Amino acid sequence: MHISLLAWGTRGDVEPFVALGMGLQKAGHEVSVAASTDLSDLVTSRGLDFQPFNIDMAAAFNTETSRRWVEKSRGPHREGVHINRVVHEMAPVAAEGLERILSTSDALISGMLTYESALSAAKHLGLKHIRGLMAPMTPTASGEALLYPALSRRHTRANLVLSLLMEAALFQLVRPGGDVIRERLDMPRGTYRGYVQMSRQTPTIVGVSPEVIPPPADWRGLVDVTGYWQVPCPVDYEPPADLADFLAADRPPIYLGFGSMPSSTPQQLWHTVTTALARTGERAVVRFRWQDWQPESEPENIFVIKDAVPFDWLFPRTRGVVHHGGSGTTGTALHAGVPQWVVPHMADQPYFGRRMHQIGVGPAPVPLHKLNADRLAAGITQLTNDRAYRATAARLGERVNAEDGVGRAVAVVERTLC
Incomplete structure (x- = not known):
């Protein structure tokens, strides 16, 4: 057949x-x-x-x-x-x-x-x-x-x-x-x-x-x-040397990225992200679809991923994940046992954002069109500082991995x- x-x-x-x-x-x-x-x-x-x-x-x-x-x-x-x-x-x-x-x-x-x-x-x-x-x-x-x-x-x-x-x-x-x-x-x-x-x-x-x-x-x-249904990371995967150095340089960063979702205002989104990270003092691995635009410079607390990195390798090495709410990214963060916060764009993403908050692994979702530096900074602070989110994510990760x-x-x- x-x-x-x-x-x-x-x-x-x-x-x-x-x-x-x-x-x-x-x-x-x-x-x-x-x-x-x-x-x-x-x-x-x-x-x-x-x-x-x-x-x-x-x-x-x-x-x-x-x-x-x-x-x-x-x-x-x-x-x-x-x-x-x-x-x-x-x-x-x-x-x-x-x-x-x-x-x-x-x-x-x-x-x-x-x-x-x-x-x-x-x-x-x-x-x-x-x-x-x-x-x-x-x-x-x-x-x-x-x-x-x-x-x-x-x-x-x-x-x-x-x-x-x-x-x-x-x-x-x-x-x-x-x-x-x-x-x-x-x-x-x-x-x-x-x-x-x-x-x-x-x-x-x-x-x-x-x-x-x-x-x-x-x-x-x-x-x-x-x-x-997850495609496993190759057992012999070796990350880019500069990414490995960034991860090892200080306490684990957060991950912040919106998958395949395009943006018609990448400069504005980049400003929102850099401003929020500066306010919170967090380090971050960042990945967006930039189209034809690239940031002129990257602050020392940000590592921008240029090529694909397996999320099931990366997410366990972070303090939390901020993402668009796609089913696959949501599932990978659950498997990693880390807190996650969803900034939904469309389709089923608001559902997964709502469910992640309801089951206790992250803050309430904020839609992309309502996101600004103040809200992003507040969400990142909740994500990284709330011990209940971390404990619940770890427990749920064990069950999901089973x-x-x-x-x-x-x-x-x-x-x-x-």
């Missing part, structure tokens, strides 16, 4: 599918991972077959449409408008790649942005299909397992109604990609009713710890929260698809 993993998205979206693919391949399955062309090395360096979506996702995130999605998503409605524009622009490329992948696949594991397309195509072609997610997307009455709850700490009908409305809105947002592939396969136009009927019969695996997403009873066993997210996900896949 050939299993195709549809990992559409940025590096943070693709890495968990690479980890899952490695687990499936180790279990004896034929596996390919479909991702954007700029991430081919991430897939092939781990010994997996790569299938391209013919787009450079890093470049695509530098377009005006994508920057607006990242920087102007202030609430579900505004974000929905921007997501719809991005999906419309990328739908033809995604559909072309999916059509090619379908011709060589026996089974599919699709992510959030490919799910609606894969759902109807798999049904039409008689392929087996699982949904693989990095955030909770299934309707529920539980506020702890809902991206945008009415009451985040309650199990209530209001949450269930709101989650059903959000599901309907999401279908309309991602539908353009499905419409293109349905047209290519000479299928009828998709409907929300058909989407719901097929969705309720499709098993889902979520690559997040149950400590973060407690599976609610109303998911009725259709959703399995397995634990994180999970076998990939192993459990592989077991679900084998039970469902094979």
Whole structure:
């Protein structure tokens, strides 16, 4: 059986599918991972077959449409408008790649942005299909397992109604990609009713710890929260000498970075960061996407990462992590057992920021558009000085490290698809 993993998205979206693919391949399955062309090395360096979506996702995130999605998503409605524009622009490329992948696949594991397309195509072609997610997307009455709850700490009908409305809105947002592939396969136009009927019969695996997403009873066993799917750091990894020297020079620094999220005002963000770090007296390892701009100088208390450094190596060597709230970065910080503070930009990031505060490993999230030097300095001070955050993060890290997210996900896949 050939299993195709549809990992559409940025590096943070693709890495968990690479980890899952490695687990499936180790279990004896034929596996390919479909991702954007700029991430081919991430897939092939781990010994997996790569299938391209013919787009450079890093470049695509530098377009005006994508920057607006990242920087102007202030609430579900505004974000929905921007997501719809991005999906419309990328739908033809995604559909072309999916059509090619379908011709060589026996089974599919699709992510959030490919799910609606894969759902109807798999049904039409008689392929087996699982949904693989990095955030909770299934309707529920539980506020702890809902991206945008009415009451985040309650199990209530209001949450269930709101989650059903959000599901309907999401279908309309991602539908353009499905419409293109349905047209290519000479299928009828998709409907929300058909989407719901097929969705309720499709098993889902979520690559997040149950400590973060407690599976609610109303998911009725259709959703399995397995634990994180992480690509391990190579055992022979050697950090850049200047980074190793910085880490050894004084007490451990914090890490501060926002993943693949672009900024149209990097000078302003750099000023905010340097001012806040100067006020707190903290040392920091910093990583941003600068586009065409670079800081003219770097203060002695800041080390700017120019190349990729494995977070599972770096984070345990820090006093805490300030990040955008991507699922993978959140999970790596949990595994490291260090406090973390989320500055969410969009999508599922506010959810993970809220959950990290609720489970007691860091301060309440502050959205990027509200971030300034005063708030950043205050958040860093809380993160590094609150002993309760450190103690809770250490305890939770032990429990998360005891999970076998990939192993459990592989077991679900084998039970469902094979």
